[in-house]
Structures are given as C-alpha cells and as structure tokens.
Amino acid sequence: MAQQVWFITGASSGFGTEIALKALQTGxxxxxxxxSRQRASDAVEKIENAGGECVELDVADAPSCSRVFKQVESKHGGVDVLVNNAGMSWRGPIEDFSDEEAKDQFEVNFHGPLRLIRASLPGFRARQHGTIVNLSSSAGLDARPSVGLYAASKFALEGLTESLAAELSPHNINVLLVEPGAFRTKFLGAGKVPAALNADQYPIAKTFMENFDKADGRQPGDPVKAAARIVEAVTGEGMAGGLRGKVLRMPLGPDCVRRLEGKIEVLGRDLEKARGVAMSTDL
Structure with missing residues (x-):
C-alpha cells in the first residue's frame, strides 16, 4: 500500500494534534x-519533530482553502485523507447573537469544511480513492441550551456529510462523520460569547454556560484514545478498523452514546405520537 498523505485542519491543539501524531505513527x-505557526508553536514542534509538516491556513478565508490544499496536492502528488477538524463554538442564548456572530460560527464549522471538500473532490474522483473525515459533535444530533449556533453549524455539517456520502459511494471515496462527546481538550476554554450577552433572561442557558465553564479541564474523554480510534477507522486497522466503509457515523465517548440513545428515544416517541396526524395528509 502506497504511503498515505493526510491533510488535517485545526492541528494546533486537541484532536487535530493527536490525529496528526497518530497518523504519523502509521507511516x-x-x-x-x-x-498561526507562532501561536501554535508547541503543536507545530510536536508534529514536525515526529516527521509531519504544518502550514498556515484559516479555514474562514475562502481563497486560502483552495490555494493551500492545491499546494499540498502538488507537493505530495495528491492527498488521500482529508480531516476537517478545525472548529469553534459560540455560547449564549440565541436571542443575543448578531448576524455577524452567527456568520462567524458557520464560516469555521460549516463553510470551511465545505470549501476543503470541494477542493479535494477532483483529485479523489480522478484516483477513485480517498477518505473524508468530518468532525461533528454529540451536539450535531442533540442540541442543548446555550449552544444553539454551535449545534446548528454541526447539524448543517451532518446533513452535508450524509448527502456527500451518498454522492461519493460510486467513486470508492469513504466518508466518516465523527461525533465526540466531552474530551479533555482546550475546546471549552476557547468558547466565545456574544457582545450583547444577557444570559440572565434565559436561566436555563445561563446554567448550561456555567456548567460548561466548570467542566473545562475535567472532561472524561481522552483525546489520545479518540485520535487512535479515528485513525483506525480510516486505515482499517486496530480496534476501530472494522468500521472502515461500514458506518457513516462514529460516536466517541460513553456520554455521547447516552445522548444519542436519548435522542433516538425522543425521535421514536414523537413519531409514534404524531403517526396518525402524519398519515392523514395525503391527497
């Protein structure tokens, strides 16, 4: 098997750094x-000392996405695995967000991955080979108070990924949607709040925001183990290797499993309650 080339966004910390290091261990x-290489100097040093390469890219900068991806393709003779990991979260009651803040959320979590997917597909289709990994979240299927914008961006990414997987199935291109629960990364601490924040008017949202702050640094998930499972699912080797090409969604973390089980239960309950109404509307 030829040496794979991985392109991983958001490698400055957390999942991005750990996925890069695990992928390097596979050769x-x-x-x-x-x-910014300067601001992410610790991660850059780890990745490059392990034999990898780091390049600067802001996924919210539309022209840069295509340009940087094509440069990497040209340098390495193609890309085999695209990992859309870069992401961020705005937190606060939905009423408090401005249009610009909402756009900012989607630029990073939705439009960034979309741009890189578009950049990758010509090469993947030409070779009839490739893998796209989109990092979603347990919030991508189960939205909670105070993270409405974040959940909306991940719901959008999930919908895009479902359609993408169907479109690419004849081309031997694998698509994987990863849904992590709470993992001990810097993600919670990097959350943003709206300029017009007035959480007191929404006590439920305020409580959730306070709980997120308390959870920072205490998350139960191990990002190193999560990265290993993701790499295994891509390469087809190891504990998660059997999932390669067999599943679209890969939840990670016991807390994520519980949330998804709860969501399935709610969906089933709503369906049964509304079944008679739903079945009454044909011509």
Whole structure:
C-alpha cells in the first residue's frame, strides 16, 4: 500500500494534534494546518519533530482553502485523507447573537469544511480513492441550551456529510462523520460569547454556560484514545478498523452514546405520537 498523505485542519491543539501524531505513527505523510505557526508553536514542534509538516491556513478565508490544499496536492502528488477538524463554538442564548456572530460560527464549522471538500473532490474522483473525515459533535444530533449556533453549524455539517456520502459511494471515496462527546481538550476554554450577552433572561442557558465553564479541564474523554480510534477507522486497522466503509457515523465517548440513545428515544416517541396526524395528509 502506497504511503498515505493526510491533510488535517485545526492541528494546533486537541484532536487535530493527536490525529496528526497518530497518523504519523502509521507511516503516513501528514500536513496539519494551523492559523498561526507562532501561536501554535508547541503543536507545530510536536508534529514536525515526529516527521509531519504544518502550514498556515484559516479555514474562514475562502481563497486560502483552495490555494493551500492545491499546494499540498502538488507537493505530495495528491492527498488521500482529508480531516476537517478545525472548529469553534459560540455560547449564549440565541436571542443575543448578531448576524455577524452567527456568520462567524458557520464560516469555521460549516463553510470551511465545505470549501476543503470541494477542493479535494477532483483529485479523489480522478484516483477513485480517498477518505473524508468530518468532525461533528454529540451536539450535531442533540442540541442543548446555550449552544444553539454551535449545534446548528454541526447539524448543517451532518446533513452535508450524509448527502456527500451518498454522492461519493460510486467513486470508492469513504466518508466518516465523527461525533465526540466531552474530551479533555482546550475546546471549552476557547468558547466565545456574544457582545450583547444577557444570559440572565434565559436561566436555563445561563446554567448550561456555567456548567460548561466548570467542566473545562475535567472532561472524561481522552483525546489520545479518540485520535487512535479515528485513525483506525480510516486505515482499517486496530480496534476501530472494522468500521472502515461500514458506518457513516462514529460516536466517541460513553456520554455521547447516552445522548444519542436519548435522542433516538425522543425521535421514536414523537413519531409514534404524531403517526396518525402524519398519515392523514395525503391527497
């Protein structure tokens, strides 16, 4: 098997750094993106000392996405695995967000992955080979108070990924949607709040925001183990190797499993309650 080339966004910390390091351990060539090599110097050093490469890219900068991806393709003779990991979260009651803040959320979590997917597909289709990994969240199927914008961006990414997987199935291109629960990364601490925040008017949202702050640094999930499962599902080897090409969604973490089980239960209950009404509307 030829040496795989991985392109991983958001390699500056957390999942991005750990996925890059795990992929390098398989013998792959790895290019990780960071917004600033200087600000992400610790991650850059780890990845490059392990044999990888880091390039600067802000996924919210539309022209840069295509340009940087094509540069990597040209340098390495193609890309085999695209990992859309870069992401961020706005937190607060939905009423408090401005249009610009909402756009900012979607630029990073939805439009960024979309741009890189578009950039990757010509090469993947030409070779009839490739893998796209989109990092979603347990919030991508189960939205909670105070993270409405974040959940909306991940719901959108999930819908895009479902359609993408169907479109690419004849082309031997694998698509994997990863849904992590709470993992001990810097993600919670990097959350943003709206300029017009007035959480007191929404006590439920305020409580959830306070709980997120308390959970920062205490999350039960191990990002190193999560990265290993993701890499295994891509390569087809190891504990998660059997999932390669067999599943669209891969939940990670016992807390994520519980949330998805609860969501399935709610969906089933709503369906049964509304079944008679739903069945009454044909011509």
């Amino acid at each position: 792959a060539k790895v290019v990780g993106t960071v917004r």
